[in-house]
Amino acid sequence: MDTPIIHIEKLSHRYSVQWAVRDISLEIMHHGIYGLLGSNGAGKSTIMNIMCGVLKQTEGDIFIKGINTKTDPVEAKCHIGFLPQQPPLHLDLTVEEYLDYSARLRYIPHKEISKAISEVVERCGISHFKKRLIRNLSGGYQQRVGIAQAIIHNPDFVVLDEPTNGLDPNQIVEIRGLIKEIAQERTVILSTHILPEVQATCEYIYMVEKGKMVFSGTVDEFDNYILPTTIRVSLLANPSVEELKTIPGLLSAEHLGETDYRLQFADARNMVDEIIETCGVNNWRLSQVYLEKNSLDVVFAELSKK
Numbered sequence: 001m002d003t004p005i006i007h008i009e010k011l012s013h014r015y016s017v018q019w020a021v022r023d024i025s026l027e028i029m030h031h032g033i034y035g036l037l038g039s040n041g042a043g044k045s046t047i048m049n050i051m052c053g054v055l056k057q058t059e060g061d062i063f064i065k066g067i068n069t070k071t072d073p074v075e076a077k078c079h080i081g082f083l084p085q086q087p088p089l090h091l092d093l094t095v096e097e098y099l100d101y102s103a104r105l106r107y108i109p110h111k112e113i114s115k116a117i118s119e120v121v122e123r124c125g126i127s128h129f130k131k132r133l134i135r136n137l138s139g140g141y142q143q144r145v146g147i148a149q150a151i152i153h154n155p156d157f158v159v160l161d162e163p164t165n166g167l168d169p170n171q172i173v174e175i176r177g178l179i180k181e182i183a184q185e186r187t188v189i190l191s192t193h194i195l196p197e198v199q200a201t202c203e204y205i206y207m208v209e210k211g212k213m214v215f216s217g218t219v220d221e222f223d224n225y226i227l228p229t230t231i232r233v234s235l236l237a238n239p240s241v242e243e244l245k246t247i248p249g250l251l252s253a254e255h256l257g258e259t260d261y262r263l264q265f266a267d268a269r270n271m272v273d274e275i276i277e278t279c280g281v282n283n284w285r286l287s288q289v290y291l292e293k294n295s296l297d298v299v300f301a302e303l304s305k306k
């Protein structure tokens with residue numbers, strides 16, 4: 001069997017007396033973007049800091065490509081790239097000087113540093129700013145430099161803590177594009193509490209609340225976490241709500257105005273066929289029918305209560 005890129009086993013962490021992370025386990029086998037979701041104070045940064053070896057866990061183990069971060073931290077860190085919530089930039093260095101410094105920290109052999117810098121600035125779209133002081137770059141470009149330092153040693157596993165925080169909408173789109181590119185050949189875990197970000201970038205979601213894992217699944221599974229119970233229909237024949245009660249399984253119906261109705265079921269997922277059939281038999285002239293899904297905000301709020 002292949003070795004997972006990251007394997008977390010029963011991770012717990014306590015700051016003095018208070019547990020911030022409790023019994024988290026997960027395993028990632030493939031490249032792509034994985035979202036770590038959770039409200040403020042849920043434990044995301046703590047988990048990420050432990051994954052990257054910035055913080056030593058109270059209990060549990062983390063293996064990066066089979067290497068235990070606790071017993072072989074230096075070897076494990078060769079495979080990890082990290083962009084913390086506060087990018088560790090040196091504002092008075094140029095982009096090139098800073099990346100040279102980052103490369104040395106990553107033990108890239110001296111002869112290979114210049115090539116590594118050229119490749120990473122190209123990849124992150126900052127070649128034209130190589131000689132510029134970091135303090136004179138916009139927030140979006142500073143974030144690109146932060147991502148560049150995280151991947152300069154070509155790690156398989158990259159952790160990005162709220163990578164689009166504080167950026168304007170255009171910069172957010174650009175940084176998301178860059179993250180998608182780098183995730184083609186790596187596993188990227190990013191933390192956020194911005195739900196559209198998860199929808200726009202992630203393939204898989206882990207959600208933590210009060211330090212515990214409350215959800216693990218695909219974005220579609222997250223989307224469908226709360227059972228849809230309502231279906232919207234447009235009926236050109238304008239039947240009365242009373243007449244609609246012949247639809248099998250219907251709990252209640254509401255007339256929303258003009259030709260629009262909301263139909264309520266215990267579980268609305270498989271009711272569309274029944275509705276189409278009943279509308280046909282009664283000649284209600286169905287012109288539109290769709291399942292009303294819960295928004296990601298509603299799912300997030302529901303999971304936050306767990």
Ligand SMILES: Nc1ncnc2c1ncn2[C@@H]1O[C@H](COP(=O)(O)OP(=O)(O)OP(=O)(O)O)[C@@H](O)[C@H]1O
Pocket residue numbers: 015016020038039040041042043044045046047193
């Ligand atoms: N150094 C620390 N000492 C004591 N408690 C801490 C420390 N760092 C974090 N905590 C506590 O641990 C819990 C988890 O915090 P953490 O920063 O990991 O959450 P988070 O999900 O990253 O939040 P945010 O989205 O606000 O960054 C919180 O209750 C926080 O107050």
